[in-house]
Amino acid sequence: MTQQPFELPHFYMPYPARLNPHVDEARAHSTEWAREMGMLEGSGIWEQDDLDAHDYGLLCAYTHPECDGPALSLITDWYVWVFFFDDHFLEIFKRTQDRAGGKAYLDRLPLFMPMDLSTPMPEPQNPVEAGLADLWTRTVPSMSTDWRRRFAVATEHLLNESLWELSNINEGRVSNPVEYIEMRRKVGGAPWSSGLVEYATSEVPASVAESRPLRVLMETFSDAVHLRNDLFSYQREVEDEGELSNGVLVLETFFGCTTQEAADTVNDVLTSRLHQFEHTALTEVPAVALEKGLNPGEVAAVAAYTRGLQDWQSGGHEWHMRSSRYMNARAEPTAPWKALTGPGTSAADVGALLAAAGAERLRAYTHVPFQKVGPSRLPEFYMPFQLELSPHLEGARHRLTEWTHRMGILQEGVWDEDKLAAYDLPLCAAGLDPDATPEALDLSSDWLAWGTYGDDYYPLVFGQRRDLAAARLTTQRLSACMPLEGEEATVPLNAMERGLADLWARTTADMTPEHRRFLKDAVNVMTESWVWELSNQMQNRIPDPVDYLEMRRATFGSDLTLSLCRMGHGPAVPPEVYRSGPVRSLENAAVDYACLLNDVFSYQKEIEYEGEIHNAILVVQNFFGIDYPTALDVVHDLMTQRMQQFEHVAAHELPIMYDDFGLSEEAREIMANYVVDLQNWMAGILNWHREVDRYKAEYLSRRAHGFVPDRPPAVPVLS
Numbered sequence: 200m201t202q203q204p205f206e207l208p209h210f211y212m213p214y215p216a217r218l219n220p221h222v223d224e225a226r227a228h229s230t231e232w233a234r235e236m237g238m239l240e241g242s243g244i245w246e247q248d249d250l251d252a253h254d255y256g257l258l259c260a261y262t263h264p265e266c267d268g269p270a271l272s273l274i275t276d277w278y279v280w281v282f283f284f285d286d287h288f289l290e291i292f293k294r295t296q297d298r299a300g301g302k303a304y305l306d307r308l309p310l311f312m313p314m315d316l317s318t319p320m321p322e323p324q325n326p327v328e329a330g331l332a333d334l335w336t337r338t339v340p341s342m343s344t345d346w347r348r349r350f351a352v353a354t355e356h357l358l359n360e361s362l363w364e365l366s367n368i369n370e371g372r373v374s375n376p377v378e379y380i381e382m383r384r385k386v387g388g389a390p391w392s393s394g395l396v397e398y399a400t401s402e403v404p405a406s407v408a409e410s411r412p413l414r415v416l417m418e419t420f421s422d423a424v425h426l427r428n429d430l431f432s433y434q435r436e437v438e439d440e441g442e443l444s445n446g447v448l449v450l451e452t453f454f455g456c457t458t459q460e461a462a463d464t465v466n467d468v469l470t471s472r473l474h475q476f477e478h479t480a481l482t483e484v485p486a487v488a489l490e491k492g493l494n495p496g497e498v499a500a501v502a503a504y505t506r507g508l509q510d511w512q513s514g515g516h517e518w519h520m521r522s523s524r525y526m527n528a529r530a531e532p533t534a535p536w537k538a539l540t541g542p543g544t545s546a547a548d549v550g551a552l553l554a555a556a557g558a559e560r561l562r563a564y565t566h567v568p569f570q571k572v573g574p575s576r577l578p579e580f581y582m583p584f585q586l587e588l589s590p591h592l593e594g595a596r597h598r599l600t601e602w603t604h605r606m607g608i609l610q611e612g613v614w615d616e617d618k619l620a621a622y623d624l625p626l627c628a629a630g631l632d633p634d635a636t637p638e639a640l641d642l643s644s645d646w647l648a649w650g651t652y653g654d655d656y657y658p659l660v661f662g663q664r665r666d667l668a669a670a671r672l673t674t675q676r677l678s679a680c681m682p683l684e685g686e687e688a689t690v691p692l693n694a695m696e697r698g699l700a701d702l703w704a705r706t707t708a709d710m711t712p713e714h715r716r717f718l719k720d721a722v723n724v725m726t727e728s729w730v731w732e733l734s735n736q737m738q739n740r741i742p743d744p745v746d747y748l749e750m751r752r753a754t755f756g757s758d759l760t761l762s763l764c765r766m767g768h769g770p771a772v773p774p775e776v777y778r779s780g781p782v783r784s785l786e787n788a789a790v791d792y793a794c795l796l797n798d799v800f801s802y803q804k805e806i807e808y809e810g811e812i813h814n815a816i817l818v819v820q821n822f823f824g825i826d827y828p829t830a831l832d833v834v835h836d837l838m839t840q841r842m843q844q845f846e847h848v849a850a851h852e853l854p855i856m857y858d859d860f861g862l863s864e865e866a867r868e869i870m871a872n873y874v875v876d877l878q879n880w881m882a883g884i885l886n887w888h889r890e891v892d893r894y895k896a897e898y899l900s901r902r903a904h905g906f907v908p909d910r911p912p913a914v915p916v917l918s
Contacts, residue, residue, distance in 0.1 A: 203526055204434055205447075205459040208466040210427070211473055214509045216517035217264035221271045226256030228272040229279045236333065237326040238283045244290055244326075245283065252523040255279050261514030262392075263507070266399040273337060274395050280330040281357070281388060287327055288361050289440065298362065302859065305358050311335055312351045314344060342398065345405040350394040356385035359780070372847070373443050373452045375840035377791060378784065380422060380745055385780075386444060387428065389421030392511060400507035401500035406491045411727070412483035413501070415746065419476035420508045422745060424515055426469040430462055431525035453836070468744070471822065473512070474563075475743040480505050482734075490671075562821060563741045568810030574896040575802040576831055581839045583846065584878040586886045587633035588626075591640050595625035599644045606701065607694035608648070611913035612906045613656050621892035621902070624648045630883020631760075632876070642705060646763065649698045650725065650756045656695065657729040658809070659905065660912060662736050670733050674726045681719045684712050693913070706763075714762075721758035728753035732813050741812045741821045748791065754813065755797065757790040764876045771866040779860075781852040782870075788845040789877045793884045795838045799831065800894040808903045842881075849874050 219225075230250060233239055239247055259275040266274070292301035311320050311331040316339065323329035339347050374382065384390055397403055407413050429436075429446035436442035446468075451461035484505065488498050520527050589595075603609050603619060628635070628643035635643060661670040679689035680700045691697040699722070707715045728750055735742055742750070752758070765777070776782060798805075798815040805811035819830040853874070857867050892898035906912050 204438065205462045207430060207527070208463050210466065210516060211470040212513055212516055213473070213477075214513040216261055216513040217510065219260035219264045219266065219271055221268035222256055222260035224268045225259055225271045225275040226254070229256055229275040232276050232333075233279050233283070236280075236330045238279070238330065242287075242326055244287050250279070253282065254518075254522060255282065257521065258515070258518040261517045262511040263396070263399040264510055264514065270399055273334070274399060276330075277334055277338075277395055280327070280334060281391070283330070284327050284358070285361075287325075293361075293440075301362060305362065308358050309351070309355055312354060314347055314351070316340065338398065343402060343405070345408065346394070346397060346402050349408065350391070353388075353391040353394055357388045357391045359385075361386060371443070374449060375837065375844055376449055376453055377748060377837065377841065378788070378844055379444070379446060379449045381784075381787065382780075383425045383429075383444065383446070384418065384421045387421065387425040389424040390417055392424065393417045393420060393508065396507040396511055397504055401503040403501060403504050404491075404493060404497045406497075407487055407493065407501065410487050410491070411731070412479055412487045415479045415483065416476060416505060416508060418749075419472045419479065419746075420512065422472040423469050423476070423512060426465050426472070427516060427519065428525075430465055430469075431519040431527060433458075433462070434526040435524070453840070467822070471743045472745065475746050476508070478740075562824075563743075564739055566739060566741055566812055566817070566821065568739070568806075568812070569808075570806060572803055572807050572827060575800055575804075575894065576828065577799065578831065578835045580796065580835075580885060581842050582882060582885050583842070584882045586630055586882045587879060588883075588886075589629035589633050589635050589640050591635070591637045592625055592629040594637060595628065595640045595644050596623070598641050599625055599648055602641075602645050603648060603652075606698040608652055608698060610910075611656075611694050612910040613659055613912070614652060615907045615910070618902065618907075619648075621898055622648075622651060623887070623891045624651060626890060627883060627887035630886050631880050633879060633883075642702070643763070645698070646702055646706075646759070649695070649702060650759065652698070653695055653726065654729065654754070657733060658736065658811075662733055663912075665737055667730070667733055667737065670730050674723075674730055677726050678719070678723050681707075681715075681722060683715050683719065718759070718762050721756075721762045724753045724758050725756045735812060739812065741818055744818050744822050747813065747815065747818045748794075751794045751798075751813070751815070752787070752790050755790065755794045757786075757794070760880070761786055761790075764873065764880065771863060772869050773860065773866075776856070776860055776862070776866070776870070779856055781848055781856040784852065785845060785848045785874070785877065788841045788848065789881055791841045792838055792845065792881055795834055795841070796885060796888060799834060799838075800888040802827075802831075803896060804894055804899055808899055845877070845881075 230247070233245075233250055239245055239250065255278045256275050259271055259278055263271060263274055288301065288304075291297070292304065307321070307324075307328065308331060311323070311328055312335050313320065316336060320332050321328075323332055342350070403413060426446050433445055433447045436445050437448050442448075446465045447458065447461045450456070450464050451458055454461065454464070456464075484501060488501060493501070519525050600616065600619060603614070609615055609619065624647040625640070625644040627647055628640055632639065632643055657670060661667070661673075673695070676689055676692075676696060677699055680691065680696050681703045682688045688700060688703075689696065691700050707718065710718070731750060732754060795815050802814060802816050805814050806817060811817075815834050816827065816830045819825070819833050820827060823830070823833070825833075853870065857870070862870070888894060
């Protein structure tokens with residue numbers, strides 16, 4: 200190896216690494232197993248020396264310190280397999296840039312993970328297939344069907360997203376930071392690792408396995424594992440292998456900074472993700488356990504799993520410090536409980552390290568609300584798509600006023616006709632769907648009005664009263680206003696419930712139960728995210744940047760918007776197309792552009808007049824310790840790159856995906872129209888923000904966001 204490209208930073212690691220006493224047993228077993236599977240001599244990938252130097256037995260003994268010998272040996276075999284796959288795929292397909300061969304190779308692997316072990320598997324054709332078949336057969340008998348499904352999905356993501364890396368290498372393209380974090384979770388394999396943590400500790404109850412708190416535990420664990428790996432593996436991946444999927448390189452490219460500065464920033468993000476893990480484990484996990492009524496055994500299982508993820512963090516770091524696979528020269532110990540010797544390891548250094556971590560954590564809670572920030576600054580937005588407006592706009596404006604009166608939305612003290620006119624939501628609907636019929640435009644306008652009203656209502660009514668319990672109960676009742684298969688709907692008691700019940704009946708009249716379920720889930724995600732915002736507001740806690748961006752999609756109602764955009768697509772487009780990586784990348788890029796756009800326009804409204812903390816510019820200011828104009832530049836750059844990613848996916852990734860799925864001409868046309876729908880959606884949202892009074896300084900000074908002056912706030916009547 201040549202000289203290191205940067206000095207490794209101080210790492211925040213609050214958990215001590217512990218070593219499983221069965222380490223030698225796991226090493227010996229995995230060596231024999233790898234040889235039996237054909238991964239060593241003659242494979243063209245590894246020799247015995249390679250396996251010894253990597254020392255996956257030590258990795259697993261550090262990351263799973265409490266399981267017994269047989270379990271540790273099985274887990275070690277899994278890691279030998281996954282690292283062999285990574286190196287095998289690199290040599291056979293990445294170095295040769297053989298995407299077609301790589302896809303054919305990956306398409307066979309799910310055949311070796313049947314949910315029912317009585318399902319026959321094909322004959323393995325290479326060491327990767329042989330290893331997967333053996334491991335699956337040995338692992339799944341002791342695990343539930345729910346775990347098998349989740350672990351199989353994580354494994355398929357880990358394998359299939361290697362094509363995304365291969366495509367980027369072919370194009371010489373470095374991803375943007377948001378895209379990278381999302382894809383790294385799949386390619387990097389830490390969600391897959393979390394499944395093995397369940398195997399080693401306790402299986403998570405199915406009732407909470409996919410809840411937000413457990414999902415955030417897994418995602419923060421994953422991001423920290425991957426970003427740490429990026430720091431240690433930069434030299435091998437970027438300089439030796441020509442990889443473009445490395446967080447240091449991504450930030451180096453995005454910010455145009457030095458490699459050292461990028462590495463330090465990656466470490467800051469890593470630390471923030473660990474802080475988010477701890478926050479979620481201590482606040483959100485106990486709440487969801489109570490909400491779901493977990494019994495003591497189930498609570499203990501979640502606690503054991505959480506501790507297992509912590510063990511993986513500290514053990515994985517310790518292994519990176521020792522493995523010859525990585526750049527770890529001059530890396531400093533992380534834990535103050537270790538005996539520190541040599542230069543740079545004084546008590547003062549340890550104190551400075553802990554003080555820095557504490558200051559970063561504290562900064563998230565020290566924002567002073569209602570600071571005067573002046574009119575929102577608006578940069579030149581990159582918008583490559585032309586605006587089109589529905590000719591039925593004027594009529595929709597009048598009909599929306601009638602509908603809001605009829606639902607009682609203008610009688611609860613939050614909105615009046617002046618606010619409704621200033622928000623002009625039919626203008627937004629007219630840009631989102633310029634070809635809509637008058638009836639469809641009314642439905643879209645009503646949905647936008649209902650969602651915007653709810654977004655205003657929750658912080659005003661529940662936030663000012665600091666009444667999280669009432670907000671949660673309201674959210675549960677709203678969900679009950681959306682019956683799926685003939686069950687009796689909740690009788691509406693207030694304007695939000697009346698509005699949702701009316702919209703649900705009009706929207707779902709001709710829907711299949713499956714589509715109704717998708718729409719209900721989308722509404723639930725949005726309303727539950729409003730409760731998340733309230734919880735942060737009550738703690739005066741500015742969110743972690745990654746958590747903010749991902750939850751912003753929910754608070755913005757993106758799932759709801761996308762489900763309405765897909766209405767009428769029909770069965771020609773298989774559901775797995777919508778779940779594919781390229782389509783999700785396309786949608787997330789569009790949604791992030793719109794969310795960040797809203798944050799740019801609403802900065803003054805939210806920071807100065809509402810005392811809000813959920814704004815991307817404020818999140819960036821807090822994380823980097825920078826001023827408003829500099830943070831705006833960062834957000835604007837990210838917006839632009841998300842739009843460019845949208846264009847890239849539409850032009851390059853979707854056609855390949857169509858071929859991969861063998862889509863019919865009808866399905867391709869539907870998807871092409873869907874891309875146009877998303878283009879209209881972004882252009883319409885930009886136009887709406889530019890035109891309406893809701894975000895303008897003159898309007899805000901006259902009608903600061905609060906209760907209607909002549910009307911007391913309506914306290915929700917709940918039963």
